[in-house]
Amino acid sequence: MTTNTTTAKYKQTSPTRRRVLGIILLVIAALIYFLFTRTLETGVQTTYRMVPGGSEQELPNWVFNSLPMLNVMAGLSLVAGGYQLARGFNKRTNLVLGLVGGMFIFSFLTWATADGSLNLAGLLRSALVKAVPLTLGAMSGVLCERSGVVNIAIEGMMLTGAFVGALVGSLTNIYIGLLAAVLAGGLLAAALAVLSIKYKTDQIIAGTVINIFATGITSFLSARFLQKYQHLNDPGRFSTIKIPILSDIPFIGPIMFHHNIFVYAVYIFLILLTVALYYTRWGLRTRSVGEHPKAADTLGINVFRTRYISVILGGFMAGFGGAYFTLGSVGRFDELMTAGRGFIGLAAMIFGNWNPFGSFSAGLLFGFFDALASKMAILKVAIPSEIMLMFPYLATMVILAGVIGRSQMPAADGTPYEKE
């Protein structure tokens, strides 16, 4: 109840929120100026390499004087902050906030690489790759929660998908392995669906049960078989496919269109899911079941069936995301290898406001910080990578608290439906 009323409050941009955001923008401008600009000597240069490692494309490095660039960034942020305070960007507030946030990160990188060089293209490419499992996990969450079933078992489903993909992939081939991973995710999702829809178990507890079970069964079977018989844990990997024409686009091509099928699948699923959710009858029904099941039921929509279908589809998606770890990334299953990515996927879903493209943006942002944290050592900057890696979690909490903007969840999310 409280959530709904506060959400409604934030819908119109209130003057307080406008001012708070304006001040945040000004603070960013000040930070860029005082943290970065003031600590640099004049004449230092920043070098960005524009081609990721392993690509044949040839692009000259981007070399520029660090100080003027930083001043421009600080100035732009200042202007944005001033305008926000005076007039307000209204609908475009979040966009501007994102842009200024991006400028802050860019300034930070420019400052950190002053007098050195950084492979910008490589950083962005690895951010995209790291966003893949997060986005697939988040889309699994979107599918389940849009129909009103909370899925915190994404982690468990992904782990199971990774395991089954590796095992079946080793026994047959990677394509059947991938299919088996997808089905395994669906099977766990079916268990979640039965527990939460039929038995009306608390959905968070049901999800926790599945997470514990998935952790146990994958580690158990892995210790029992995969470690003993190495040939059962050698599925191989999907090879990289270069998309003709698109991969030749300068800068963007090697970053976006030179990957294995999992990255392309993310592009396709993003579009498919968005279209399905917002432009088809099925999507409208699913969303109505998630928002107001009783009304949907009155109109003749089968609430239970709709939920079963969405949750199991979500399980397929999570299983597919899990297969990425074994068949798309390392080519081998290790115990607990998803390492909490399912939970970050859940966070990306919330951050992305329960919609596919939002989830993808959040996934990219989290992936970027992950990629950046592994580069911190090279940059020799005083921020420890552990602190850097806290960012996605902190950001999620801030978003959830509604300081910067509130995400709006499906109204009936987490409530079992009782037919009268």
Added chain:
Amino acid sequence: MSEKEKKQDTKKKNAGKIFLEEVSKSSLTVTILAIFTGLVLGGLLVAVTTVEVYQAFDISFWEGIKTGASAAWSTYEALFYGSVGNPGKIIDAIKVGEAEDIRRAFNPFFDSLVVSTPYIFAGLAVALGFRVGLFNIGVEGQLYIGAATTVAAAIFLKGLPAIVHVPISLLAGFIGGGLWGFVPGLLKATTGGHEVINTIMMNYIAFRLSEFLLRGPLKNPEGFTPVSAPIEESAQLFRFFKSPIRFHIGFFIALFVAYLVYLLLFKTTWGFTLRTVGANPRGAKYAGMNITRTTILAMVLSGGLAGLAGANEVMGVNHNLALAFSSGYGFDAIALALLGNSHPVGVVLSAILFGFLRNGAIQMQLSAGIPIDIISILQALILAFIAAPAIIRTIYRLKEPDIDIDKVTLGGWGGN
């Protein structure tokens, strides 16, 4: 009077039947049957994943069943020996009378109690949250932070007598964990941000933070690995026996804390407020109870209890802080709080059960070669049956219970 007597009379006539009916309705029966069913399914899993069983099936069907049953039996035998002790060895050791051998024979039992101790604290943390309608998944993180603050207090305070140093270190753990519970509590109470997400996030922040601390401020200056210096001897919890028995006073502290939580929840006005907010937040608000304050304080207390679990591990068992030292006490605690129906007594009993399972499983892995992860599977199965009692009631054809007043309910995603 006569009517009453008549009633008692009819009761006497069908005492057996009525007893059976009551047993059938009771939630304790469901709990016991859930554990039993979980163990049976676990044994089945062991049998199904044993290669020898399939070879035996090639000989004959009966041989296959026999081999499967013996595989399951030897697993649980190893589990029992690992958690309680091998009765044969105990009798032999007592006959010979060598002190160290006796200690060694009894060691599995005491070690199980040592493992149960953090489970009691962590289980109480989750249970307290459940009673207030809060799902604290962040126990693991609070436990880490509690351990870190305890270690800080136990290393950097020097020259104190144990009678002062031990309580101070415990308190430090309570405060550290409490702080980690305070943040999601505050966010829940003031902004409605769901505690499940926030505590999961706080978990990861805690892991990163303790990683950072162990590579920086808390790292043992003399070592190269991310491990803290050993804590001062004055901050160690008292051990009752000589090595190898690690049984320490923490177990009794845990029991005492469980008693305190019981008093708090069921014998004080404030505990009544807590439970009312959990059972019926709108009713509580209507009755003039301060939900904001209750939520925050409950999360602080819950986090503090989790912090005590960390403090207990550091002060009683490890005597230093290492990366990933907890390995899932906080997550198991969710299962055991549910198993104990979020009642302190239930929590203590299930914590002891979990402690025996976990300690036995370590030995089982060594002697029978069954991976320790089987206990996660057992936990998940048991928990599933507890959470959906309808499954157990259908399998065993139990009667539907009368309305269960003591059932703990949680709010959905969006809070209440």
